[in-house]
Amino acid sequence: MRVIRHRGRFALAVVLSAALAAATACAGDDGKSSDGNEKITLTVDDFGTFGYQDLYKQYEAQHPNIKINERNVPKLDDYTPRLQQWIAAGAGAGDVVAIEEGIMVKFKAQPDKFVDLKKYGAGSLQNNFIPWKWQGGMSPDGSKLIGLGTDVGSMALCYRRDLFKKAGLPSDRDAVTKQWATWDDFINVGKKFTAAIGGGTKFIDSPETYYNTILMQEAGKGSNQTYFDQGNKFVMESNPAVKAAFDETVKMSQAGLANGVQFLSDPWSQALKKDAFATAPCPAWMLGLIKQYGGDGQSGKWDVAGVPGGGGSWGGSWLAVPTQSKHPKEAADLVKFLTSAQGQVAAFKTANNLPSSPQALNDSAVKAFDNPYFNNAPVGQIYAPAAMNLKPVYLGADNQEVRQAVEADLRAIAQGKLSPGSGWSKAVSDAKKAAGTG
């Protein structure tokens, strides 16, 4: 009898748990199809500051079935290898991924890994972008549209107004711009600054930020290429632009101007907060970073002046949809929304990422934008007009690896651990190794 009761109990338990499972399954189904629309979560992978938070909220409000989940990696250098792995493995990447100009060629070389956005109605958007930015999003054979442009990195220079004043230098942004027509002038100003201030405050932040700025300027003046030519051949040794940028940066280190902290590392943000450097190159996206890392304490102390050497560009990105996304249509719609003129204007207001859309660049909200964090600098006026005239610089597939190798040597020179004389030849050989050709 007891055995039977046992069995009875067991049977009861089975029935009960089955019923429970069925009930929860039903509940799950109900939640899923509330109004015939499936709930979709779109994951956006990006780096640095894209300034999209408000846009996400707006988009979610307009599309109740869509939830957006941003996975942000602060440093581009950390972001790239992850994205590479996800794309190669065919799993792990978000539905929307940001691709920076320095790594765009690498990813465009795998066009079958990305959705052709023309299939989702983006083909008609050509006039919404500066021509070269639109072109930059096309696959190498021009048949597929892989990415839609977000921002461009037209160039200015951020400086600490208060510290310049303290050093007895002109501190008004026009006067500051006037005193450094060339990079050699800039170094001379730096020497004066260092003589007057001294102590723990250096004139520039990291050698690598200045090096990249000058490199892009020099490349833009000449061949429009840096370490690689359009055929992805390694041309660092024969490209005068790289040598010129390298030498100019070494000069800065030799003059003792560099703080030497690694860009975007913890020591960099500490140095920023503790007034340990007085200038930093400011492509438009840098404004957002300085504000983010500097915090409230630095508000109003910085200002924006023109960059020595006349104009230039560094950075800027595209948004793409990997083919591994399960919701390519929804993802493509989100990309179109974020890169639309109105989306770019909103991103500019949040993070000062300079639009790549002519309509957005001409929008009064951009043109007339003064940035209170940077002493009300008219950043719209400073950046927007130059953006229309920018020329793209070709950055080869292994650009990031090579760049990191050269940056490390420049930092070693700033640390005084590598002699400037042997720096260039070591940089070339390290670069070759990083490119896999040495």
Next chain:
Amino acid sequence: MALDVRPTAPAGAAVAPPGRRRLRTRLSRLDVSLSPYLYISPFYLLFLVFGLFPLGYTFWVSLNHWEMIGDHEFIGLRNYTRLLTDDQFWNAVGNTFGMFVIATVPQLLLALLLANALNRKMRAPTLFRMGVLLPLVTSVAAVAIVFTQMFGRDYGMANWVLHFFGVHKVDWQANKWSSWLAVSTMVDWRWTGYNSLIFLAGMQAIPHSLYEAAAIDGASRMRQFWKITVPLLRPTIVFVTIISTIGGLQLFTEPLLFNNGYMNGGSLRQSQTVAMYMFENAFNRFQYGYGSAVAWMLFLMILIFSLFNFLIIRRLAGGEK
């Protein structure tokens, strides 16, 4: 109640036919000889799948030119010959051994002394014995981040303390010796207590009567330590040394975080370890073949060096034997 559901007592067993009986005996013999292997088999099966197979597969990859995109091509041992002339690889080997020596030698000596102290009679022994394990409980990332801040160039505590002694600011990441020292400090902080507990366990297995006899003969504490504790602790010392060798040669997280997460281990690769170089090749440069070759070299290094350590320690601690 439980009795109700039990099978009835095997009354029939006694009268079972001889054939079945023989089967039973054979089964029970098999049970005795086979069961132990079956019990330990899960480990070895898992090891086969998750240890041995990857090991073999990595070796296969290392014989190929294998990049992330495109096909791979069999190139024999060419990755290895390239490795032997790669100055970045040898730099990493030098760093790894340098940091291993700086970290492990003082660490094991310290752990031995600490264990000896903990082995004495004291109040609240468990509290103190568990206390030395605390650094191990903290996550390695947290330790590395805190220590990296302490070894900061401009605002670090280490430089602040040093300036009282008139020492100029040290850029800890910029020199080989200083970066090795900083990384070794992190390693020691985490592992000294752990090793001392293993030593302590070994010490407690040493019969107390030996010490009493030695004390009656007038041997000092120091003498007792060197003449009784250390020789009898030999197996433990060998074990701890080999475990530390394996751990030390695989050093990765501490130097990585010490360099702001950059795989190159400093502007001139001052503190890049072999494990970091492996990772840099495989997952930053995406040269899987070459990275796998580095992995296999690391494996061989650990094997050879552990054997080498084993022989030396057996000699040093065993003396007469």
